[in-house]
Amino acid sequence: MSDADDRGLLERIAARDKTAFETFFRAHGSGVHRFVRDLVRDDGLAEELTSDVMVEVWRNAGKYGGRSRARTWVFGIAHHKAIDALRKRRTTFVPLDDLLGVTSGAETPEEAVLRADDRRRLDAALTSLSAEHRAVLELTYVEGFSQKEIAEIVDVPVATVKTRAFYAKQRLRDALATAEHPR
Amino acid sequence: MNDHDIAELLPFYANGTLDTAERARVETELATCTTCASELRELHALAATLKARADAAPPLPEHVLDDAFARIATPATAIAATRLHTAWWGTPARYATAAMLVVGFGAAAFAAHHAREANVTATDTGGGAVSDVKQTTIFRVTPGPNAQKITVQHEHAAAPAEQTVAKQHRLAKKARLDLLVRDVEATLKQAQSAVRRAGGDVTSLDDTSPRSAGSVHAATMVVEVPADRLEDTLDHLGLLGTVQQRAIDAEDVDAAIVDEEARLRNLRRAETDLRTLMDKGGKVDDILTVQQNLSEVRGQIEQLDAQHRNDVHRVATSTIAVSITEDRPNPTPAVPGPTARIDGAWHSGLNALADSLIAFVTTLVWCVAYAPIPLALAGVTYAVARALQKRMAPVR
Numbered sequence: 001m002s003d004a005d006d007r008g009l010l011e012r013i014a015a016r017d018k019t020a021f022e023t024f025f026r027a028h029g030s031g032v033h034r035f036v037r038d039l040v041r042d043d044g045l046a047e048e049l050t051s052d053v054m055v056e057v058w059r060n061a062g063k064y065g066g067r068s069r070a071r072t073w074v075f076g077i078a079h080h081k082a083i084d085a086l087r088k089r090r091t092t093f094v095p096l097d098d099l100l101g102v103t104s105g106a107e108t109p110e111e112a113v114l115r116a117d118d119r120r121r122l123d124a125a126l127t128s129l130s131a132e133h134r135a136v137l138e139l140t141y142v143e144g145f146s147q148k149e150i151a152e153i154v155d156v157p158v159a160t161v162k163t164r165a166f167y168a169k170q171r172l173r174d175a176l177a178t179a180e181h182p183r
Numbered sequence: 184m185n186d187h188d189i190a191e192l193l194p195f196y197a198n199g200t201l202d203t204a205e206r207a208r209v210e211t212e213l214a215t216c217t218t219c220a221s222e223l224r225e226l227h228a229l230a231a232t233l234k235a236r237a238d239a240a241p242p243l244p245e246h247v248l249d250d251a252f253a254r255i256a257t258p259a260t261a262i263a264a265t266r267l268h269t270a271w272w273g274t275p276a277r278y279a280t281a282a283m284l285v286v287g288f289g290a291a292a293f294a295a296h297h298a299r300e301a302n303v304t305a306t307d308t309g310g311g312a313v314s315d316v317k318q319t320t321i322f323r324v325t326p327g328p329n330a331q332k333i334t335v336q337h338e339h340a341a342a343p344a345e346q347t348v349a350k351q352h353r354l355a356k357k358a359r360l361d362l363l364v365r366d367v368e369a370t371l372k373q374a375q376s377a378v379r380r381a382g383g384d385v386t387s388l389d390d391t392s393p394r395s396a397g398s399v400h401a402a403t404m405v406v407e408v409p410a411d412r413l414e415d416t417l418d419h420l421g422l423l424g425t426v427q428q429r430a431i432d433a434e435d436v437d438a439a440i441v442d443e444e445a446r447l448r449n450l451r452r453a454e455t456d457l458r459t460l461m462d463k464g465g466k467v468d469d470i471l472t473v474q475q476n477l478s479e480v481r482g483q484i485e486q487l488d489a490q491h492r493n494d495v496h497r498v499a500t501s502t503i504a505v506s507i508t509e510d511r512p513n514p515t516p517a518v519p520g521p522t523a524r525i526d527g528a529w530h531s532g533l534n535a536l537a538d539s540l541i542a543f544v545t546t547l548v549w550c551v552a553y554a555p556i557p558l559a560l561a562g563v564t565y566a567v568a569r570a571l572q573k574r575m576a577p578v579r
Contacts, residue, residue, distance in 0.1 A: 021255065025248050033243040044453040044480075047244060048446065051251045058255045122236060141230040142237045146200035162191035169194065169229060 001027045006070030013061035025054050028071065031143060032078045038138050039082040039131050049085055053078045068152050072145065076153040079135060086131055125175035133168035140165055189219055197226040246452075250445040254438075353437040355497035356413055363510035364424035367400040370507050374404060377419040378503075383408030386502075400509040405502060413501040420505060427508075436494050443491040450484045 006027070012020035032053050037046035056077050064073055126134055135154055139145045147165075151158045189212045195201050196209045213219050364370040367390070375385055383406050390402040408416045417429065457477040461470065 018252070018255070022248065022252075025251065029248065030243045033247070034237050034240050037240070043241075044449050047247045047250075047449055050243060051247050051254065051445070054248075054251045055254045058251075119236065119239070122232065137229075137233065138237075140194050140198055141226075141233045144198050144200065146198075147195050149200075162195075165194040166187075166191045169226065172229070173225075 003069045003071070007064075007066060010057075010061045010064050010070055013058060014064075021054075021058055024057065028074050029054060031071075032074060035075065035135075035138050035143065036078050036082040038126065038134055039079075040085055041127060045085060049078070049081050052081050056081070068149065072149045072152055075139065075143065075145070076155070079153050080155075082135075083131060121176065125172055128175045129168060129171050132164055133171055136161060136164040137168050137172065189216070190222060193219065193223055193226055197223060197230055246448070250448070253441055253445060352435045353440055353498045354410075354433040355436050355494070356410060356434075356501040357432045358413060358417055358501060358503045359428065359430045359432075359506075360417060360420055360503060361427040361429075361506045361508070362420070362424035363427055363508055365510060367402050367507050367509050370423050371402055371404065373423050374406075374420055374505060374507070377423075378406045378408060378416060381408045381412040381416045381419070383412070383416065383500075399511055402507045404505045404507070406505065407500045407502055410499055410501045413503070416503065420503070424507070425510065434497075436498060440491065440494050440498070443487055443494065447484065447487055447491060450480055450487065454480050454484065 006024070009020045009024045009027075013024060029050055033046055033050040036049040036053070037043065040046055040049065053074065057074060060077075064070065126137075129137070132154070136150060139150045139153060145153065147158050147161045150161045150165075154161070156164075189209060192201060192205055192209050196206060201209065209219075213223065362370065371388070371390065378385060385404060385406050387405040388402070389404070392400065406416075413431075417431075421429065454477065457473055457480060460473045461477065464470065
């Protein structure tokens with residue numbers, strides 16, 4: 001969906017159009033969910049936060065000034081809510097999919113175990129990073145935002161984003177190396 | 184541009200979001216720097232891995248959309264949205280509203296002061312029985328940071344104030360009623376039976392008996408009645424004496440209840456998932472982790488459930504705080520005896536003497552202080568008179 005489409009939807013949402021809200025939700029809900037889930041590491045909380053973000057979009061669509069892409073604006077809200085939730089809740093939940101996903105799919109048990117093992121290793125390495133580093137990795141490599149857009153989303157200067165992107169990758173590499181060759 | 188600058192730009196070169204100038208700089212560097220090229224390959228691999236991981240993530244459950252729809256359908260959200268949608272005039276309107284509230288409050292306070300004065304005068308002069316409502320206050324409270332409190336006061340309104348709370352909201356109502364009565368004990372009994380007839384009950388009662396003949400008998404009582412019987416009950420209680428104050432405070436808890444229900448649904452779903460895992464068994468560590476998560480989720484469910492029940496109860500049941508005070512005319516002052524009268528005369532005489540002395544000394548001080556002015560005037564007058572005398576002398 002193009003930015004022009006998103007802007008059109010936001011205008012209609014500001015005019016209380018629920019169909020536009022549903023379209024917007026279906027276009028961005030998954031991305032927002034994935035992003036906040038990686039930050040908070042809790043499925044239930046991620047679902048709540050996704051709902052919160054979209055309700056915020058419904059409430060504040062009239063406030064969207066159009067200075068940035070609509071998607072950047074939504075991810076800014078999501079980042080703010082996720083960081084806020086992390087500050088409030090310091091619980092360490094094990095992602096349910098890790099536990100549920102081991103026996104799913106049409107793979108052989110050996111393949112499933114290997115795949116789950118790799119994913120667990122990556123997840124463990126990501127979990128060892130700070131929320132700021134996880135956010136910048138997700139926004140750069142999965143969501144494909146520019147440095148300026150990420151700066152707007154996480155509300156820091158562009159120079160900080162560049163530094164975080166650099167060190168996030170370094171830390172991830174170190175964490176993966178440690179997981180592979182535990183000392 | 185040094186290696187570190189390039190290294191910081193590489194992630195955004197890898198995701199294709201650099202502008203033309205930065206992209207050109209990076210490409211120039213990549214042509215000669217083997218370390219940079221190797222770093223870029225790593226970044227591409229990282230991007231592919233993270234994307235694959237993201238693609239494998241579980242889809243967003245459909246119930247999240249349902250929850251969001253339920254939440255945006257609440258009136259509180261609609262009100263907030265309307266306010267935002269009309270933001271261009273919102274600020275002046277808020278100022279105007281604030282100014283009106285300030286003026287309204289000032290006028291009401293002024294009127295209340297006058298009413299109080301009038302009431303005191305009526306009591307002092309043994310004024311006739313007042314059956315009117317002295318003061319009625321209606322609070323309308325909306326939730327959230329922009330909560331508004333509107334106070335309306337009616338003086339000597341014969342009929343109970345109209346209820347202004349919106350019917351479509353789930354409101355937790357609290358009321359307050361202050362009564363002046365002839366017999367506090369009898370009124371308490373009548374009030375209790377009126378409350379029980381309305382399907383309610385007394386939750387607290389504090390009856391302070393008078394310690395001496397001069398003190399006034401007063402009692403306070405808190406009752407709960409079904410929300411739909413609040414106005415009827417207030418009307419019935421109001422008939423038991425002279426209503427001094429009648430106030431209703433309504434808090435909109437609709438959004439909170441909807442939110443609690445959504446959160447409870449999510450938590451119960453998570454609990455079911457965790458139980459499924461427990462049933463599957465597995466490694467001891469995994470089971471222990473699931474068990475810990477399950478216990479946390481259960482705790483949250485119980486806490487939220489209790490809060491939800493409490494909010495629902497507050498909507499279904501309204502609370503009335505009734506204050507009952509004995510209405511007793513001012514006692515007639517006792518006639519003083521002969522000794523007291525002589526003592527009074529002596530004190531009055533001394534006071535009068537002191538007052539006279541003070542007045543005399545004060546006048547003296549004033550005269551001394553202002554003396555230069557009349558002296559100067561007298562001097563000028565004397566000089567003028569002398570000059571006139573000298574001019575008139577030859578004529579004679």
